[in-house]
Amino acid sequence: MRPNIIFIVADDLGYADLGCYGGRDAAFGPVSPVLDSLAANGLKFTQGYSNSPVCSPTRFALMTARYQYRLRGAAEEPINSRSRGSTTLGLPPGHPTLPSLLKAAGYRTALVGKWHxxxxxxxxxxxxxxxEFFGPMSGGVDYFTHCAFTGAHDLYEGETERHEAGYLTDLLSRRAVDFVNRASGSGDPFFLSLHYTAPHWPWETRDDEALARDVKDNLFHLHGGNIHTYRRMIHHMDEGIGWVMDALRAKGIADDTLVVFTSDNGGERFSDNWPLVGGKMDLTEGGIRVPWIAYWPAQIARGGVSGQHCMTMDWSATLLDAAGVAAHEAYPLDGVSLLPVLRDAKHRFARPLHWRMKHRGQRALRDGDWKYLRVDGIDYLFDVAADERERANHAAREPDRLAAMRSDWERWNDTMPAIPEDATVSLGYSAKDMPQR
Known part of the structure; x- marks a missing residue:
């Protein structure tokens, strides 16, 4: 029996923001009781990564199950509201995707949430x-006005603007429940992408509608926010995921639905990344190691924990494998299926992971316990298994290992298209606006 699939992606969530990853309770209590329960009754990965330390490139990898570097639109992060009208900065409609392959195999498909x-x-x-699609096209919008930083309204149903009052996280959760209720009666399996904007800025809870006055000033909100608001935003998302799970149970399909949860990249300024250092924009662990939770009672034993190395595109490959759907022969997958790990948490296999960023000349390779990292022209070598904070640089002590891993990275890089000269990180704010880490 083919499973229903729900792929949930948070935005800028830190590695330790959830209780099940060591996060502390907030003043109001546990921050993420629903996700903690999914982890306790499913499988939690401790060595899972995003394909990029920024949002849009990771989503290219999620959609294609291939390294994002293969597509021009995924070079760094050029896609924002100023990209409207571009015919190059986007996911080419002719490229096979996770939803298009599942759709061709008989799945009903929907994206509720962020496209970007x-x-x-x-x-x-x-x-x-x-x-179906319901959500914002761009990378970040105000939670109440649903406007991008340019001031343009950005909430869509299909390709038509949709004006609907409400807190965006709740609107997305309710629409996801609606899709589950409708799709579950069709007789066909369904694939739901539920891509929250939470807890991405602006820092607004359900009770903060008064903050949504000056869209341009508020969207990046560099002067505002705090850890209390941030954790409440995560809690709102967690509640919404609970609504979706309740809908699955009410329809009697929770056991046969594969639910996967993660973040598109590492945490931002109010995130808890402990014990990792760095965050969004960095190829240090805090920028790319993220929560990965899988829940599928029909196949996944309760309470499993896996140290299997994996990244975003591996999960897309896994979902195709779980559905019995093959890749397009002209677009072989870079992602590797984790289905054997889902069925046996003790199963492990070697999985080298590669990254690159034009920003600060960053490159990284995680292979086994070791990580090769270059930032600002300096090479580092870390034993991540012993030093998750990446403080002890072994580059001078182990020159042969460093040289071998650097050569491995360069051989991989030679298989990828070159980074375009005009590629740049363009997130809508300047580096001087960001707090120093």
């Missing part, structure tokens, strides 16, 4: 395999 892979008319979720 280009703008109509050249690009949209409906042109890349989703039957």
């Amino acid at each position: 892979l280009g703008y109509p008319p050249a690009f949209s979720p409906l042109r890349s395999g989703y039957d």
Whole structure:
């Protein structure tokens, strides 16, 4: 029996923001009781990564199950509200995707939440395999006005603007419940991408509508926010995931639904990344190691913990494998299926992971216990298994290992298209605005 699939992605969530990853309770109590329960009754990964330390490139990898570097639109992070009208900065509609492959195999498909892979008319979720779409096209919007930092309204149903009052996290959760209720009666399996904008800035809880006055000033909110608001935002998302799980149980399909949860990259300024250092924009562990939780009672034993190395595109490959769907022969997957690990948490296999960023000349390779990292022209070598904070640089003490890993990275890089000269990180704010880490 083919499972229903729900792929939930948070935005800028830190490695230790959830209770099940060591996060502390907030003043109001546990921050993430629903996700903690999914981990306790499913499988938690401790060595899982995102394909990029920034949002849009990771989503290219999620959609294609391939390294994002293969596509021009994923070079760094060029896609924002200023990209409207571009015919190059987006996910090409002709490229096979996770939803398009599942759709061709008989799945009903929907994206509820953030797209961030280009703008109509050249690009949209409906042109890349989703039957339905409800959410913002851009990378970040205000939770109440649903406007991007340019001031343009950015909440869509399909390719048509949708004006609907409400706190965005709750709107997404309720729409996800609606899709589950409708799709569960169709007789066909379904694939739901539930991509929250939480806990991405602006720092607004359900009770903060008064903050949503000046959209441009508020969206990046560099002067505002605090850990209390941030944790409440995570809690709102967690509650919404609980609504979705309640809907699955009410329809009697929770056991046969594979639910995967993660973040698109490491945490931002209010995140808890302990014991990792760095965060969003960095190839240090805090920028790319993220929570990964899988829940599927029909196949996954309760309470499992896995140290298997994996990254975003591996999970896309896993979902295809679980559905019995093959890759397009012209677009072989870079992702590797984790299905054997889901069925046996003790199963492990070697999985080298590669990254690169034009920003600060960053590159990284995680292979076994070791990690090769270059930042600002300096090479580092870390024994991550012993030193998760990446403080003890073994580069001078182990020159042969460093040289071998550097050569491995360069051989991999030679298989990827070169980074375009005009590629740059363009997130809508300047580096001087960001707090120093």
